[in-house]
Every structure is written in C-alpha cells, then in structure tokens.
Amino acid sequence: MIQVQNVSKTMGNQQVLTDITFTVGKGTITGIVGRNGAGKTTLLRTMVTVVDPDRGTISVNGEDVFAKPEAKASILYVDDSVEALKNYSVSNVVSLYADIYQNFDRDYFQELMDRFQMPKTKKVKHYSKGRKALFSLILAFAAKPEYVLRDEPTDGLDVIMKKEIMRFMLDEVAKEEVSIIIATHRLDELDSLADQILILTEGEITEAFQLDEVRDIYKKWQVVYREKMPDSLSDHFYILQQSGRAYTCLAEGNLQELEVELQKTEPLLYEELPLTLEDLFVAKLGGEHIAE
Ligand SMILES: Nc1ncnc2c1ncn2[C@@H]1O[C@H](COP(=O)(O)OP(=O)(O)OP(=O)(O)O)[C@@H](O)[C@H]1O
Numbered sequence: 001m002i003q004v005q006n007v008s009k010t011m012g013n014q015q016v017l018t019d020i021t022f023t024v025g026k027g028t029i030t031g032i033v034g035r036n037g038a039g040k041t042t043l044l045r046t047m048v049t050v051v052d053p054d055r056g057t058i059s060v061n062g063e064d065v066f067a068k069p070e071a072k073a074s075i076l077y078v079d080d081s082v083e084a085l086k087n088y089s090v091s092n093v094v095s096l097y098a099d100i101y102q103n104f105d106r107d108y109f110q111e112l113m114d115r116f117q118m119p120k121t122k123k124v125k126h127y128s129k130g131r132k133a134l135f136s137l138i139l140a141f142a143a144k145p146e147y148v149l150r151d152e153p154t155d156g157l158d159v160i161m162k163k164e165i166m167r168f169m170l171d172e173v174a175k176e177e178v179s180i181i182i183a184t185h186r187l188d189e190l191d192s193l194a195d196q197i198l199i200l201t202e203g204e205i206t207e208a209f210q211l212d213e214v215r216d217i218y219k220k221w222q223v224v225y226r227e228k229m230p231d232s233l234s235d236h237f238y239i240l241q242q243s244g245r246a247y248t249c250l251a252e253g254n255l256q257e258l259e260v261e262l263q264k265t266e267p268l269l270y271e272e273l274p275l276t277l278e279d280l281f282v283a284k285l286g287g288e289h290i291a292e
Helices: 040-047 069-074 090-100 106-115 129-142 159-176 211-217 255-264 277-284
Strands: 002-011 014-024 029-033 055-060 075-078 147-151 179-184 196-201 204-210 218-224 237-243 246-252 269-273
Touching (some): 014 196, 014 204, 029 040, 129 159, 159 179, 246 255
Antiparallel strands (some): 002 055, 218 246
C-alpha cells in the first residue's frame, strides 16, 4: 500500500501541492485528474522522491520513502526517459534496466515484446511515438514493480494505440497484481479502468471517489416525455442534456425508489445509459468540465 499523508510543496513562490492525502491499494488503478498545471507531475515526482515535500510523508508498505530509500524500490515512475535513450539499441536499454532493477525479468520482457509484435528494430529511435510509449511500459512491467506511476500515458497517440496501452495496463493489474497511478488531464481515459479517482485542482484534492461506490449511488437514464419532464422529477434528477422532450439525466440516491418515481410519470420511454466519469463530474461540480 502507498500512503501519501498531508503532503505540501511550494516551488518558487507558488504553492504547488497543498495537504495531499490518499492511499493506493494493491492491484488497483488510481487516476489523478487535473488540468494543466494542477500539480500532477509534481505529485508523482514527489512519490518517487525526486521532489522533496515541505511537509507530509509518503510510505510504501509501511516504510517512509524519504527515511528509507530502499522503500521506493517497488515504485517505478514511467517518464519520457525512453526518449532520452533513443540512440541506444533495444538490447542496451534492456541491459541498463536489468542493471538498475533487481527483479527485471528478461523472459517476461521478451514475452511482452512478442505479444505486442514489437518490430525487431535495433535502435529505440526507429520506433514510432506509439511504439515508444508501449516500449516504455513493457520495460516498466518487465522490471516487476509493485507500483507503476505513469504521467499522461496516451498523450499524442492515435485511438488504436491509446486503447492498446490502456488495455495493457488493465491486463497487468489483473494478472500481475501491480498497482498503477495514472496522471492525466483526460477523465474519459479512465472510464471503466480506474478504481479510484482523485481530482487535483490547483494543487489540492478537491474530489476523491471509489468508483464501485459511486456506481451504486448514481444511474443515468434517457427519458422521453409527451410533454416536458414533470417538475416532481426534475428536483431529483440532474439533467445532463435536453433535446426537445428527450432528457439525459443522472439520478442520485435511492435508485430503486427513483426508478419507481420515474415510472409513475409515464414517460413515452426510458432506458438506462452507461454512466461515464465525465457525467458524474459535470453533475457533481455543477456543470464544470474537468476533462478537455
Ligand atoms: N521547478 C519548479 N519551479 C517552480 N514552479 C514549478 C516547478 N515545477 C513545477 N512548477 C509549477 O507547479 C505547477 C504544477 O506543475 P505540474 O507540472 O506538477 O502540473 P501538471 O498538473 O503536471 O501539469 P501538466 O498537465 O501541464 O503537465 C505549475 O504551475 C508549474 O509551473
């Protein structure tokens, strides 16, 4: 388990992180979502001790990462270092990783390279942008860490590569019990992926959700009426979108009771729609979009 407790950091004269507290369990995906400049990268860099917090503690499996540097051996921060190694050959990068990470598993590395049909190129620079992103993750997971920190995992990638990268991370969590912390400005990327979402706004966690809890509390329906939606309902439903007499709305609370109320109003039709994170945050934050 990673425990971040009351972490604050000022850089220059700017308060970049304020009293950050959260926990990351084993085999889970945590999304840290925030706009540009919210402090996501600084938070990840603090977790791997590249940045020293002014206050607060970070521990991994009960050990303070600043007091006991070996405690951070189980965390791997995937940054753009593959870009810096682009002139190296693939085999040199693998040797470098095997030297740095004690648990680096060459067989697993090869298995992943084969699974993703990575081209048999000599130098890293011959990989496309998408392949470089995949290669970074293959290296990271082959190092067998317990926790992987990934900043903007799909920035600048095409839709197919994005899906491939996200599915890869989900597979690793399911099969290898690794935990992943993803910092992103895109909430939609985390749909049906994250277990926990932390919203970072100007260095503060302003919302924190466990997704399985949230999905028990909210439901999204599309409802069509002959006339307009009765006022008795509009008090309990957050209207995400209205097109003529068709409403896309979010219900919060006792969902069974609310569905009975909905049926009583005799809509022409109503159907449940899949709930997205974006719906939730638009509703919860009063219409303010977080994702871009
Ligand atoms: N070394 C530094 N000195 C002074 N200010 C810094 C330093 N590093 C970061 N900052 C400031 O801290 C704030 C948070 O930056 P950070 O890169 O952590 O945000 P972010 O959420 O990752 O943003 P992005 O999505 O744009 O990468 C920004 O306003 C940035 O200018």
